[in-house]
Amino acid sequence: MRNIKMTIEYDGGRYLGWQRLSDSDKTIQGKIENVLSAMTGDKIEIIGSGRTDAGAHANGQVANFKTIATMEFPAMLDHLNRYLPRDIIVKKLEEVPERFHARYNANGKKYSYYVWNNPVPSVFERNFSYDYPGELDIAKMNEACNKLVGKHDFIGFSSLKKSKKSTVRTIDEIKIQKEGDLLHFTFTGEGFLYKMIRIIMGTIIEIGLGMTEPEAIDAIFKSGIRSDAGMTVPSQGLFLDEVYYD
Structure with missing residues (x-):
């Protein structure tokens, strides 16, 4: 076999x-x-x-x-x-090897999320990014990203209901790169909960808009309540880039 x-x-x-x-x-x-x-x-x-x-x-x-x-x-x-x-x-x-299992043997993943940040939409990026024309404060978004890095209980950034399974995850790195009118966010970590990246992205965007401050991240970790976090951004901007194995 x-x-x-x-x-x-x-x-x-x-x-x-x-x-x-x-x-x-x-x-x-x-x-x-x-x-x-x-x-x-x-x-x-x-x-x-x-x-x-x-x-x-x-x-x-x-x-x-x-x-x-x-x-x-x-x-x-x-x-x-x-x-x-x-x-x-x-x-x-x-x-x-016979015992290799794509899910159980994975020890990390890298995802990208793309935001088209221009008042004029893009015909070619519309299916592969979130079209958001508002002015975003990159420095504040970076501050929020730094708070998200590390080992935390991310239940407040997930659509999961409370369960017996652990919702603690470790994010190793979040980077923001400006590529023309595209904002390219990369997330690297051991694993991610259901809709976790899309909810984190919604929260980061709201911080970038000045709707809330980076300290909101700490409050969401403390409360663990989904409604305290930001919107769930659309899925078309999300890419699974790489899966890591030993």
Whole structure:
């Protein structure tokens, strides 16, 4: 039995997210599984490093699957990219040890979020960034980002309900780069809760607008209440860039 690791790129704009759904074929996982199953003649189930939201994208999602198929990687890659929709691409295939698990073995992830910050919208960026024309204070947003870095309970920055599972996460770095009219935010950490980055982004933008101060971050950590944090920004600006393994 072979265990195969996949690196995947996709435009999630027309999908309901990564995870397979029983009542819809509009998921990334479902589309890939269908092509793999037809290719191998077996029912293939793939394991992703984690879910991405409906409408979110990936430059480097990672998944693995097991198969007895003997097809070589060049032919397998050619078949996948010929029959997958054009907005899903398998970039790389690798043979990995039998015990490799794309989700359980991941020890970090890097995400990007893009904000188009110009009064005039962009035709070409509209599907891959959040169009926000308001003037933003980068210095205050950086101050807020510094408060978010480190090990904290991020329940107040998540759409999760309280549960027995830990909501403590570690963010290693948040960077803001201005690329013309695009603001490029990068988040690197061990893992992220449901909608955590999108809620953090909404909070950072509200701080950049002067609606609240960077000290609001401390108050949200203390209260752990979702409504104390900012808006949930749209998913089209969010990209899973990379998944880290030992």
